[in-house]
Amino acid sequence: MINLTDEVKKQLLNDSLQREIIISFPDNDIPDITGENIVSESLELTQAISDGKEFKLGGCIAGKLTVRVINVDTELNGKRIKVIMKQSYSKGLLFPSDTVLPSADLYCGYQSGAIEVSLFCGTVNSSSRQKNRAVKEIIAYDDLYLASQKYAYNYFTSLAIYSPKISLYDLRVYLCSSFLNDYDYENEFTGFNDSNELSLKLDLVKSVFNDKTTIADLLSAYCELNACFAIMSGEGKIKFIQILNPKTEVVDNYSNLDFEEYTTRSINLIKFKYNKDSYFSYGHTEEEKQSWYISDNIITACCTDIAGIVTSFNDNKGNNYIFYNLYAYRPFKADVYGRWWLECGDKVSIKTGFTDTETVDSFILERTLKGTNGMRVRLTAEGTEYLGKDEINELQQN
Numbered sequence: 001m002i003n004l005t006d007e008v009k010k011q012l013l014n015d016s017l018q019r020e021i022i023i024s025f026p027d028n029d030i031p032d033i034t035g036e037n038i039v040s041e042s043l044e045l046t047q048a049i050s051d052g053k054e055f056k057l058g059g060c061i062a063g064k065l066t067v068r069v070i071n072v073d074t075e076l077n078g079k080r081i082k083v084i085m086k087q088s089y090s091k092g093l094l095f096p097s098d099t100v101l102p103s104a105d106l107y108c109g110y111q112s113g114a115i116e117v118s119l120f121c122g123t124v125n126s127s128s129r130q131k132n133r134a135v136k137e138i139i140a141y142d143d144l145y146l147a148s149q150k151y152a153y154n155y156f157t158s159l160a161i162y163s164p165k166i167s168l169y170d171l172r173v174y175l176c177s178s179f180l181n182d183y184d185y186e187n188e189f190t191g192f193n194d195s196n197e198l199s200l201k202l203d204l205v206k207s208v209f210n211d212k213t214t215i216a217d218l219l220s221a222y223c224e225l226n227a228c229f230a231i232m233s234g235e236g237k238i239k240f241i242q243i244l245n246p247k248t249e250v251v252d253n254y255s256n257l258d259f260e261e262y263t264t265r266s267i268n269l270i271k272f273k274y275n276k277d278s279y280f281s282y283g284h285t286e287e288e289k290q291s292w293y294i295s296d297n298i299i300t301a302c303c304t305d306i307a308g309i310v311t312s313f314n315d316n317k318g319n320n321y322i323f324y325n326l327y328a329y330r331p332f333k334a335d336v337y338g339r340w341w342l343e344c345g346d347k348v349s350i351k352t353g354f355t356d357t358e359t360v361d362s363f364i365l366e367r368t369l370k371g372t373n374g375m376r377v378r379l380t381a382e383g384t385e386y387l388g389k390d391e392i393n394e395l396q397q398n
Helices: 006-014 143-147 153-162 168-179 202-208 215-224 307-311 389-397
Strands: 016-024 044-048 064-070 080-090 112-129 135-141 229-232 238-241 248-251 256-259 267-274 278-283 291-295 332-337 347-351 359-363 366-370 376-381
Touching: 006 016, 006 080, 006 112, 016 064, 112 143, 135 143, 143 168, 143 215, 143 229, 153 202, 168 215, 215 229, 256 359, 267 307, 278 307, 332 347, 332 359
Parallel strands: 248 347, 267 291
Antiparallel strands: 016 080, 044 064, 044 366, 064 135, 080 112, 112 135, 229 238, 256 332, 267 278, 332 376, 347 359, 366 376
């Protein structure tokens, strides 16, 4: 969640004055594109940490920006851009003077505040002319897209030969520093599995990896092994986030809300692939009505031993990263106004106005900002009631 005080959030929601979008160029080779050259309400920014039908750890999904500009003739393809939002808001009220009315005098109680936030940093992928030839539609992606365009086969086979016992921390450092333009943590992240070493085997790597396996695939596998997600901040810095007991934002106004009748069930058992097609299971099976988290992690599939990695998901010291109700949430979709500070990984409690389900309590797994002064925020969390249904059915049959 973008760091704002509750008071500022309240003023932004109730006394918003104006929002302005500026497209700047970090390389300083093109002048800023300001509001007069940006088509009104054309901004759309989507980010996600899990975008499938089932919940999955490790999301490493590129953010996508779409915006239309007018009368900009400069070639934009391949350019680095930063999208900045400036917003002003009222900090006080207007009061008439204490002289006989009518009067043009006002008390000096009125003040305005302003904030400036970077919403997106990335590279322009396309800038196509529209039917109105003066208009270009810019489509840009953040640096996780670059990671999805670079292949990992040669790198990982080399690891299996020369560094088969590399730690997960060293793997992450190499991936980020070698294949992302700006390897700079917004907050230094330490994964609970970072100190664990791999047990790579060359034959396994050659059988699991193919020439289409990407750096993003590897980064996603790393994140899954630390129960986290990778996402790029508006400043272009990679963030590794966990959604363990995040601060909850209460939402009481929305234009649309759809939600499921169920909350996702607590995870009871995890299974990670190793030695290509074998699975290491951890957890308990006493309760039938729980979810089974089953992973085809490409890193562990190349290892001959993963016991220490998988059992670290619950280290028996009070640190639990997957079991019980940590990821129990209600799948939903909602359109809300103005709450652009909400980000993927945040938790929301949405008041429904009904007595049967008074609140929708859930995580934000995908977020889309649309518009500028009339900015809407689409919040989404896909999910199924049970993970690993086939495994549950097999357990019940036995």
